[in-house]
Amino acid sequence: MPVKVSVIVPVYNPGRYIEDCVGSLLRQSLPDDEYEVIFVDDGSTDDTPARLDALAAEHSHVHVFHQENSGWSGKPRNVGIDAAKGEYVMFVDNDDYLGDQALERMYEYGVANAADVVVGKMAGKNRGVPVELFRRNHPRATVANAPLIDSLTPHKMLRKAFLDRTNLRFPEGRRRLEDHVFVTEAYLRAENVSVLSDYVCYYHVRRDDASNAGFQRFDPAGYFGNLREALDVVERYTEPGPLRDRLYRRWLRNEMVERLRGKRLLTAPEDFRKDLFQEIHKVVVERFGPEVAAGLPATQRYVAKLAEQGRYGHTLAFAEWEAAIGVKSVPERVEWQDGALRIVFSAQLALHGEPMTFPAGAEAPGAEPPESVRDAIDWLGAEAVTRFGKSSLDLVFKERSSAAPHFQPVRVDHETVPAGDGRVRLVLRSTAVVDPATAAGDTPLTAGLWDAVARLRLAGWTKEVRLGPAPKGERSLPPAGVAAGHVVLPYWTEPHRNLSLDVDKAAKRLGLARIAKDQVTVVDGRLSAPLPLYVPAATEVAVRLTSPASPTPVEVPGTLAPRPSGGGSLLTAALSTGLLADGVWRAAFVPVPGASARHGLPIELRSRSGRVELVRAAGPGLAGRVARKVRGLFGAGR
Template identity: 65%
Template sequence: MSVKVSVIVPVYNPGPYIEDCVSSLLRQSLPPDEYEVIFVDDGSTDETPARLDALAADETRVRVIHQENSGWSGKPRNVGIAAARGEYVMFVDNDDHLGDEALERMYDYGVANGADVVVGKMAGQGRGVPVELFRRNRPRASVTNAPLIDSLTPHKMFRRAFLDAIGLRFPEGKRRLEDHVFVVEAYLRAANVSVLGDYVCYYHVRRDDSSNAGFQRFDPVGYFKNLREALDVVERYTEPGPVRDGLYRRWLRVEMVERMRAGRFLAMPDDYRRRQFEEIHHVVTERFGPAVAAGLPPTQQVVAALISAYRYDDLVAFAEWEAGLELSARPGTPEWRDGTLRFDYVAELTSGGTPLTFPGGGVPAPLDGPPGSTEEAIAWVCADTVARFGQARLDLLVRKRSSSAQYFQPVEVTREIVPVEDTGQVRLMLHATAALDPAGAVDGTPLRTGLWDTYARARVAGWSKETRVGPGPRKAHAATSAAVVGGHVVLPYWTDRHGHLSLDVDRAGKRLGLDRLAPGSVDLSGNRLRAPLPLHVPAGTAVLLRLTAPGRSVETPGTLSPAGDGAVLEADLPVADLGDTTWRTALCAAPDAAERRFLPLPLALRADGRSVKVVRAPQRSVVRRLARRTRRGLAVLLGLRARPGTGAGKA
């Protein structure tokens, strides 16, 4: 019986790292009878085979296939394809996991757009993932109109009939880059590729022990032999010209030039990076014409030219210069306007912690062969960077700390070339004004409970740099007041260690400043309570006030409305129901939420059956201290605990 999606998971000794994968597959919003999970155990020697067999015994949607170890993921994936009953097949690695709605969203999107391949948005947890590809949804993407070539991992959904029609399967055996060969052919032969960019479908995870296959050191000879096979696929299905050169450029940029740049290059042992350099030099000179490198940004053009000219020592010197370059993003003071957090920040490149300067004026000539020296290379790159500064881009992203899911936010950017007095040099500064709306920051939906960090991402000439926004002016821990937006309490704050700008959604307590509310500022007329609170609200917001006394609680609706620099809480108290006792107060900003969260207020209401007055609530620490003393006293009276100093133990 067919299903919509078959999820194929090659498995080899994942240990406990498979648990998140399993949990995410069983949590899918797609009904259980509409998808299947096929684990292909590639000769695991740990406890995983028994774990998977037990899972399959309990879950009818789970199947397990055991086979002898094949050496890599190609054969297990092919075995899974052969066993699959789904209209689409989805490949997942055993140490990664899916978003809860991934299969349903990707399947529906693929069907709606007649896609042979569906690429779901990825989030990298300790691993790099494409960013620009997922800036928006792309229902009809191709290698000519979208940066598809940036995503060559197999973690996508493929129409099974399409794979069978063109006879596409993974290369097998102990080899590398089998996914490149498979995915690039799928891209080039698909009738349509759809990119789903508004939901994180796939979480690409780096293990704590960094034992993922992609992080293991490889044999350069074998690696670049396998890379040539991916280039062969491009050659087979494209004509000579700009499209082929653009595709080749991906491997030159990512698999070769980037391995020979900055800290990544310098971190390798010298003998190993020399062996990589040798193999990369052979591929560059054998397979790539001048037009391939000419389309690279300037810094990468320099590295490619040095590789082609066999200039290893100059490559090391250039890497040492590049390794010192960073991006800074200095923020101003955030403020709330109509439920949107607005703040300015200035981004620029730095070297050794100081702003990087560039030669002012002049138009560089195209790079004609490798520069004569490292100094010439740096001078050419810097001059070209000034010339291209009008194309520089700056973005703001918010990234959830627990999952690494990230989302672009609206920014307005201006570029400024600032002369450095009496030097003939200039600074290149990007000025941004960000408008972060918590109610729609996650592709039109609210920021969810948790901690969110802000990141600036700049593309300046040949550099793509990313950094946290900060440090900011940490006069106080909070960057500005909290806001009640979209049913959530959002507090912008500066982090303790580095002063970076982050957002606390529905977790902050004391930092909200509600404890500063004084009883004397509260107005109580009859049964109508009015209290000023240091919160921003864009408009009238329905809230809930909870009154708690020993053994009882009462809830009454209220509103938060804008008032000056904060808000005013208004609620009608059920005076007749309060009796003769003291009531603690707490506020819920999202009364319709599935899990309501109440924020304690430093107010107590003293009722006598006819009227109510406001008093300051005792601090919780005092209450806890009194409670502990009461419990200890009772224990002593009952003989359950010795008095201090008697030396006796428990009764």
């Protein structure tokens, strides 16, 4: 078979951190003969070379190249490109890993859209990744119609013929930002770039010891010297004007202004931050005209002005003020509605932990920030009030084990709340609709724990916070619901009382052990039991019966339907007596017939001489004992 994808992995002393990478590459859904993995060992001095050689000996689609240490990742990646046989090449770092279907999905998406570059959705584990770029799929993206420039790491899939035709390779040697130079040129020269956002393809991992190469302290002079090379690429392939200014703005914002703000600046050593500021000052003066900073939000525009004017003391003072800004979020209502969770919540900025206030009825300030920090803070307050209508409050759900983010549809209301003394609070209130069938990027939620995150964008600040805590004295939540083939339980975390979703993992918290024993019946072989579960309409489920008298469980079809009164739902199932051997059988609820997920019920049945009768439905006094026994014996309700 032709090789569809060549995965190129530069390797240098990863130790145990390479194992997740290796595992993900071997688990890919593409058949082994349709992709290859090329490890380029850049002079590792640990036991990695032997580990890779053994891996290649065991797997014919794994290849290893060894070379003397080159100092950085550029040369190993170029060696991999030259050796690659695939139609596309994919770059992966040795301490990161891929989603199991990443290569197959990215390849098919690239072919379908004739893409030279395919950018797959990313998730960051203890590190930041682009967010806005992956709100939706972009089959035909450019630097003009999508925030492509936000993602300049090399972890993308590129057509090999495109790389060879353009002779595009990574800068080599001991240097920084070689990926910025490479990826920027790829974006600007590609005939098409496609962004795949409905599946998490790439997981960026920050090591426990924070020893990833990209997290090491750098020499500011060398760093910003390398950054100028990325700006040179923009200059080479664009004309002067709004597009070039917009692209330049990415480096001004991300690599300069954001390094001079709040805690990020204040926590750096004094000598480093002084050198950092001076190098940023040089680049801003040399390379950026006023139009570049003019497109920034007000807060970033003020910091850019301080950098341009070389006012280091003012920059520190403003950073100290900004470091005290946070966000408060309040979950106000959570309820099931038409098969989806409806979540109403609010958020506002806070200063030193208290709600931030702004001047009431402020008029639009001038475009140019004032000189003093005190005046600039007042200027920013007026800017926030006049632009309040453009602010946003999103709800993002993140799967806890992977940190993969997924935006939910929201409706946002803007409320100006009087705060006394001629000032107001700027409160955003959003109503989100979380459909378990589509909440994970237009795909169903998967089994696991999902944390709700409020994402507030206001006046140049972007703040994320877990949605919570639950209001004091008000901790009510709707019951678990059965939707999209899963049992979804909203719950408050302990001890912080933040909102999360438990998908198919809950056991005792579902409340199944508290089924009222006088409401469970078996009449003419038909089981009927009320369950404290929400279901929007009658749906096919199953009941799994397990008995010491039988080596194999018996699963019978059932129906879960809303109860016309009393809340919750009613489970009914026809008990096929011909399938049940004589003996005592215990029941478990199965939300999807034939699936492995099941939840134990405190119901015991006895089959005898072709008849089935109810032995026991545990009341509150027996709930804990029976639930524990069922889970222990049969693994139900994990």
